[in-house]
Amino acid sequence: MTERLDHTPSVAPVRGPRSLIFELGAPESRCVEAPAIDVPLASVDALLGGRARTEPPALPNVTELEIMRHYAHLASMNFGVDSGMYPLGSCTMKYNPRVNEDAARLPGFTGLHPYQPEETAQGALELMVGLSDALAEISGLPGITLQPAAGAHGELTALMLFRAAHTAAGDPRKKVIVPDTAHGTNPASVAMCGWEVVTIPSDARGLVDVKALKAALDGDVAAFMLTNPNTVGLFDPQILEITEAVHAAGAFAYCDGANLNAILGKARPGDMGFDALHINLHKTFSTPHGGGGPGAGPVCATAELAPYLPGPLPVAFEAGGFGLGWPEYSIGRVRSFYGNFGVIVRAYAYVRALGAQGLTEVAEQAVLSANYLKVRLQDAFDVPYGATCMHEFVMSGGRQKREHGVRTLDMAKRLLDYGFHPPTVYFPLLVDEALMIEPTETEPLAALDAFADAMLAIAREAADDPELVKGAPYTTPVRRLDEAGAARNPDLRWTPPSHGIR
Amino acid sequence: MRYTPVACEQREAMLRAVGVSSVDELFEVVPAEVRLTAPLDLPDGIGEIELASHLSALASANTPAQGLVSFLGAGCYDHYVPSVVDHVLTKPEFFTAYTPYQPEVSQGTLQAIYEYQSMICALTGMDVANASMYDGATAFVEAAFMAARVTKRHRVLCSPTVHPEWQNTLATYAESGVVELATFPAVEDGLTSLSDGARGLAAQLVGGDVAAVLVQSPNFFGNLEDLAAISRVAHESGALLVVATDPVLLGIMEPPSAYGADIVVGEGQGLGSGMSYGGPGLGIFACRTANVRQMPGRIVGRTVDVDGNRAFVLTLSTREQHIRREKATSNICSNHALNALAAGVALAALGQEGLAGIARTSIAKAHYLRERLIATGRFSAPWDVPFGYEFALSYDGDVGEMQDELLSRGYLAGASVADIEAEWPTGVDEQLAERLVLFAVTEKRTRAEMDAFATEVASL
Numbered sequence: 001m002t003e004r005l006d007h008t009p010s011v012a013p014v015r016g017p018r019s020l021i022f023e024l025g026a027p028e029s030r031c032v033e034a035p036a037i038d039v040p041l042a043s044v045d046a047l048l049g050g051r052a053r054t055e056p057p058a059l060p061n062v063t064e065l066e067i068m069r070h071y072a073h074l075a076s077m078n079f080g081v082d083s084g085m086y087p088l089g090s091c092t093m094k095y096n097p098r099v100n101e102d103a104a105r106l107p108g109f110t111g112l113h114p115y116q117p118e119e120t121a122q123g124a125l126e127l128m129v130g131l132s133d134a135l136a137e138i139s140g141l142p143g144i145t146l147q148p149a150a151g152a153h154g155e156l157t158a159l160m161l162f163r164a165a166h167t168a169a170g171d172p173r174k175k176v177i178v179p180d181t182a183h184g185t186n187p188a189s190v191a192m193c194g195w196e197v198v199t200i201p202s203d204a205r206g207l208v209d210v211k212a213l214k215a216a217l218d219g220d221v222a223a224f225m226l227t228n229p230n231t232v233g234l235f236d237p238q239i240l241e242i243t244e245a246v247h248a249a250g251a252f253a254y255c256d257g258a259n260l261n262a263i264l265g266k267a268r269p270g271d272m273g274f275d276a277l278h279i280n281l282h283k284t285f286s287t288p289h290g291g292g293g294p295g296a297g298p299v300c301a302t303a304e305l306a307p308y309l310p311g312p313l314p315v316a317f318e319a320g321g322f323g324l325g326w327p328e329y330s331i332g333r334v335r336s337f338y339g340n341f342g343v344i345v346r347a348y349a350y351v352r353a354l355g356a357q358g359l360t361e362v363a364e365q366a367v368l369s370a371n372y373l374k375v376r377l378q379d380a381f382d383v384p385y386g387a388t389c390m391h392e393f394v395m396s397g398g399r400q401k402r403e404h405g406v407r408t409l410d411m412a413k414r415l416l417d418y419g420f421h422p423p424t425v426y427f428p429l430l431v432d433e434a435l436m437i438e439p440t441e442t443e444p445l446a447a448l449d450a451f452a453d454a455m456l457a458i459a460r461e462a463a464d465d466p467e468l469v470k471g472a473p474y475t476t477p478v479r480r481l482d483e484a485g486a487a488r489n490p491d492l493r494w495t496p497p498s499h500g501i502r
Numbered sequence: 503m504r505y506t507p508v509a510c511e512q513r514e515a516m517l518r519a520v521g522v523s524s525v526d527e528l529f530e531v532v533p534a535e536v537r538l539t540a541p542l543d544l545p546d547g548i549g550e551i552e553l554a555s556h557l558s559a560l561a562s563a564n565t566p567a568q569g570l571v572s573f574l575g576a577g578c579y580d581h582y583v584p585s586v587v588d589h590v591l592t593k594p595e596f597f598t599a600y601t602p603y604q605p606e607v608s609q610g611t612l613q614a615i616y617e618y619q620s621m622i623c624a625l626t627g628m629d630v631a632n633a634s635m636y637d638g639a640t641a642f643v644e645a646a647f648m649a650a651r652v653t654k655r656h657r658v659l660c661s662p663t664v665h666p667e668w669q670n671t672l673a674t675y676a677e678s679g680v681v682e683l684a685t686f687p688a689v690e691d692g693l694t695s696l697s698d699g700a701r702g703l704a705a706q707l708v709g710g711d712v713a714a715v716l717v718q719s720p721n722f723f724g725n726l727e728d729l730a731a732i733s734r735v736a737h738e739s740g741a742l743l744v745v746a747t748d749p750v751l752l753g754i755m756e757p758p759s760a761y762g763a764d765i766v767v768g769e770g771q772g773l774g775s776g777m778s779y780g781g782p783g784l785g786i787f788a789c790r791t792a793n794v795r796q797m798p799g800r801i802v803g804r805t806v807d808v809d810g811n812r813a814f815v816l817t818l819s820t821r822e823q824h825i826r827r828e829k830a831t832s833n834i835c836s837n838h839a840l841n842a843l844a845a846g847v848a849l850a851a852l853g854q855e856g857l858a859g860i861a862r863t864s865i866a867k868a869h870y871l872r873e874r875l876i877a878t879g880r881f882s883a884p885w886d887v888p889f890g891y892e893f894a895l896s897y898d899g900d901v902g903e904m905q906d907e908l909l910s911r912g913y914l915a916g917a918s919v920a921d922i923e924a925e926w927p928t929g930v931d932e933q934l935a936e937r938l939v940l941f942a943v944t945e946k947r948t949r950a951e952m953d954a955f956a957t958e959v960a961s962l
Contacts, residue, residue, distance in 0.1 A: 021617050021850050031851040032584045034859025038949040039870035044754055044862050047869055049726060049888030051756045057624040061853040064586060071590040071614070071847065078610030080598035088600055095505055096598050099550050099557075104778075105588070108561025111568035114578050114780030115917045117909060120570075123563030124779050137542050149636035149782070150836035152823070163677060188823035188833035192647070194678030197828040235531045266529050271536045282836065286505070290840030291611035292601040292633065292800065294782035310674065311925075326925075332674035333925070336577060336639040336667050336769070337780025349557060355547030358504055364525040365506045365513075371528060372516040388528055416606055427824075444507040445516065476606040478807040483605075486805035486817040490794070492630045494620040 021070055022494050025062035058496040077477040078291070079421050085447045087373075089392045089424035089436025090183070090231055092261050092283035097353065100286065100346035109345055114337040118323045124341065125322035128314035131348040135300055138359070139257075139277050140270025143306025143327075145313060146298045146339040151258060153334065154278025154297030155189040155225070157310060160331045161276060161301055162223045162252045163193060164308040168329065171250065173222035179208055181231045181428045186256060195222060202430060206232040206385035208242055217249035227256040228272070229263065229390040231428045231436070233370065243273025252276065252305075260284045261440070262367055262391035265360030269300075276301040285347035296343040310334045365441035366391040369448055373439055376452040380459040384431055392438035394431050401433050406462040406469050408433040413480065414461065414472035418454035504547065567777065571951045572914040573871070575892045575942020576722070576922060577638070577665050578780055581750060581772040581860065582946055584851035587844050597840055601800070605815040606807075612814035615802040615839065618846040625752040625849075626766040627759025628788035632799035634842040635785025635834065638769025639671040642716065642746055644787065644798045644832055645765040646672060649714030649742040650681050651796045651831070652764075657682045658714045659706050661694040662929030663721035664746065670926040672716075681713065687929035691885040692723040692894065696731055703732065707739040714765075718746040719758070722928060723919075724868075724892030724940065725885070729761035737762060749773055749786060749845075750864070751890045753857030765789045774848030775841050784841035795821060798832030860945045864891035867952065868943040874956035875941070880904075881959070884934060892942040894919060901939055904962060911958050916941040 045052035062070075079086070086093035103109070112121055132144040148154035159176070166173050176190040177198045187197040198216055203209040208226065217224075224246045229235045236242065243253040255274040261284045269277045281287045282295030289295065301309065310333055311326035324338070354362065367390050374383060374393045382396040397408035412422035412435070424436040439448055461469050473479060508516070513525075522528060529537065548556065572580055591597060595610060602608030602615075615633045622631035635641040646658045658681045660669055669685070676683035688695035688702045694717055695702045703715065715736040719727035729745065736743045744765045745758035750772045758766045770784030771777070789797055795818065803817035823830040852860060868891040875881040881895040897904055901918045908915040919930070919938035928935070943952070 020613070020620075021846075022620065025853075030853060030855065031586065032582075032856050034856060034863045034945055037863050037866050039866050039952075041862070041866045042869070044865055047865055047888065048755055048890070051726060051888070053752075053754055053756050056854045056858065057621075057752065057757075059621060059624055059852075059854045059857060060850050061855070062850055064851070067586050067847065067850050068589065070850075071593070071596075071610075074610035074614055075590075075593040075595040076610070077607075077613075078595035078599050079604070079607035080595045082594035082598050086600065088603075091600055093600060097505060099554055101592070101597075102554070103557040103561075106558065106561035107568055108558075108564045108566050110776035110778050111566030111580075112564055112779040113567045113572060113574045113580065113777050113914065115574050115576055115922070116565075116567065116914060117905070120565040120909070121779065123560035126563065127560050134544055137544055149640070149838070150834070152833040152835045153636060153640075156833055160674065160677065183835075184823035184825070184827045184830070185833050185835050187828035188826075188830040191828040191830070192675070192678060192680065192833050194680050237531050237533055240533060240535060263532070265542050266538055267532045267536050268538065271538075288597045288840075289600045289836075290597050290838075291599045291608075291614075291843065292839030293836040294636070294838045294841060295836045331677065333639070333667055333670040334674055335671060335781075336637050336665075336783065340781040341779035342776075342782055345557070349553060352545065352556065353504055353547055353550070353553050356542040356544040358547040359542065359544070361506055364528075365508055367528050368513065368516055368520065368525055369508070371520045371522075375520050388531055390528075412604070413606065416604065421600075421607065422604055441506045441508075445509075445512040473606050477609050478606055478811050478813040479809055481605050481807050481813050481815045482805045483815055483817070486803040486815050487820075490630075490801075490817060491804040492616075492619060492794070492801055492817075493623045494617070496624075 018073055020494055021060045021062065024066045024070060025060055027061055029061045029063045031062060031064045031067060084419050085443055085451050086421040087423050087437045087439050087451065088421060089438040090258050092438060092440055094286055094440040095442040096286055096288040097350065100349040103349045104342045104345045122322055125314045127348050128344060129316045129322055131344055131351065132314060134351045135279060135298055138264065139300035140268030141277060141300035142303050143301040143309055144298060145309045146344055147310050147334055148278065148297040148299055149335060149340050150293060150295050151278055151280045151297040152185040152189055154299045155185055155256065156192055157299050157334050158254055158276040158278060159189055159193040159223065161305045161308045164331050165305055166222055174220045176222055177213065177216050177224045179226065180430050182225060182227065183231065183256060183258065186225045206234055207236045208238060210238055210241060213242065214245050217245060217251065221249055221251045223252040223254050225254040225256060227259055229259045232385050232394045233389040233392040234386050235390050239272045258283060259391065262363055264363040265356060266363050276305060281343050281347040286350045287343045287346040294340050294343055296340040312338065362441050369439045369441060369443060373437060373448055373452055377455055380456050392436060395435045396431050397433035397435055400462045404462045404466045406466045408435055410469045410472060411458050411462065414458045414469045415454060416473040417475045420451055420454055567914060570912055570914050571955060573916045573941045573943060574914045576917040576940050577769060578777050579772040579942060579944055580777060580946055581944050583774055583776055584848050586851050587774045587847045590847045591840060591844055596843060602816060609814060611839065612802050614843050614846055616804060616814050618842045619802060621846060621849045622786055622788050625749050625757065626788045627757030628766050629791040630794050631788040632797055632801050634837045634839060635787050635799055636838055637783035637785045638746060638767060639668045641767035641785035641787045642668050643672050643675045645744040645767050646681050646714055646716060648765060648796050648798060649744060652793050653713040653742060655711055655713035657684055657712050658716060659684050659712050661717040662687050662689050663694050663723060664716065664718040665722045666922050666926035666928060689929040691887050692725045693887060694727055694732060696735060704735050707735055707741065710739050712739055712741040714742045714744050716744045720748055720890045720892060723894045724889040726888045726890065729758060733762040748890065751861050754861040770845050774844035782838055782841055784838050784845055796831055799834050799837055863945040864943060867947055868893060871941060871943050871952045874952060875959060878956055878960040880962060884938065891944065892940060894938045894940050896934065896937045897939055901937060907962060908958060913955055
């Protein structure tokens, strides 16, 4: 519970949001000013052909101290991996090593312009080739593009490769099959690729219903998308039968690599028969999530699909040195330049730090930690699927809802009072009141135990004092929000109180 | 063991608790045929000291623009990044957080994004902005897709003066059939041609089936398009006007909203993000209130908590993939939130006057360099139209040789239009394109550097 202050402060502590940055400063306040103009200056309006602004944009005018205090206060209202355990299922919120941050900030990387001659960017190109080679080995798929900016972008890129290959074979297709446990990005990517989504149910074990899959696989199916291990934390042991059936129907098998952390060095999607895979560098390869991004979603593909990869790609020349090149039948670009290079640097550093043995240990510890937490919690909560999980597992808050009227959302909010970020909730959709827990390998045993203790305490609170849980959180910078009101009357920006300069 | 803090002894206790004798037992569910029996073929792991040294060596194998005098732009600009930006970005509560799904412990990210959205609205003149897209190119594509949803039309018209990489990206996405991409290779004086007979924009719009007219201003060549005229013909045909623009110039230039733009996108890298070999950038996306429910990406809104405190939350989520799945407005999930934070901090640091000053200085210096280069006699102007801080000149010799020679003297002598056009044509006459060089001048360049550069050019 809330710790009580042992004295009465003279000023009430500020918990929630204070000022907007627009409410700070004064019209004459400055932080960074433009350098003096050392060339002749004609009228800017004339230079722009009469296009000068008639009214300045309503930007804040603040001093440096105000900026630093403002963002220090905002940061104090945020919870990150450094703040405490962040067991957000399917998001792999592992520790972000700081040497990787330092590396990405080296001037030799940050100052590089994408159109510099290749001979002045040999280090960057070598690094990109190095990460590409490592991802090919880890995935068992030889064709790599580092271009996609995020997992969803990688999914779409892979679907575009499938489209190109089907078209080249004179066999354009219309549908993509996804299981009901799929991340929302999967069907959304299918739609952006102009294809129709066919959803198949999972079986009673939470795995692919192979019979339903085979029934759905007709000559119009372009691909089957599967997250493996899947989103209930299970490795699908039917995987070879699945990919074989997909191929027999002339379709491609796609692996959503969001859960690759579980199988690093233990098994490879390429060996399972997958034709393409995206990897979330911001999950498995330790690059930070940045409050929502940037991440990176490289795609790994078979030799058959490699000629269609988006360009340009980093290449190592046989005669030595590195450059950029286009695959023979490239689908074209999927973004500007070559990828989220700053993210690529961090992931490369991670791979080099750990090597083959270290990466394998990552998977082993991630899986052991998840199973340990599951064992500690499985008596207090319903665990609908599976004896052994991979790197994450899904519980249900159904018992607490039925018996005490306490919902998963309430328990998630109560966890905030105990100093933990909640797990992913209400996903996957097929589990009632789902709680999806992914501890990652970077949590010490003491943290795992403290989290389990907190969950067990909340289960007891749900039974003994349900209103306490339903009113949570109590200790956070703000309490539960009026989310319905936010959507009903959208206030999406600050508006200046009057026109013109504040 | 580098980043896995569980001790051996603890691991044994965990295995006992789970009821297995070894970790391998936990992987027995993986079919034996696909279980790896040998270690991956990767270099051995290395300690932090060796790693830091290896990465420094790779960074040193580059010659960053900072070590040279750079006039490179073409979509990625060497603007000054205010010192406060990285001091804010490196706060772990910001950069180690996930997407703010739990608003009670994410008010920092949420408020910062709300402020960013407000600043983008102020710059672009639009009503609402989203929390960011991946980069300018993907924001541009999403604008075309959104316009198709809003107008329930299929065909999109892209000006040939848009950055070739963006046109290429749009063409890749258009293979889906979600939109039908039409280009019209009509360029006149480095600008979109409205009236070049059947090839011009006006003729393309006859038929009234066009969802969007997509233009960029300043365009790929740095030139400012006649947005008022383009807007008129686009809107007459019932199409939406999508304008890609440069947010730095908007510190001093009339925003696209003044000409009736319906969707404004842009590459925001110049606001607080380094060049970083072209990524991560920042996709700016803004539109009018009437169309907000068709907008892609995350949006932060203001609300109150149960105690009545001002608070912020992700809102209008019924547009998004995690709720609507295949009916979502986009598949985007992770965006470029940290770059949006950087843009917010940079704009706060510059303020109204600073941003206007950066734009004014860059414009003045670019116009100065253009005159100096023409005065060398080696460059000539292919057209005489208004531009911002980037311009194209025609060289009287081999562009590649010129750039190689000037690189050896310490200069990045602009971008070869033909090199960039190799992947997608702009519609400029091929022989002219071979000779065109794009020069960008930011506030960081000095008169002394430009004078010295012009002297080197004259000596070629």
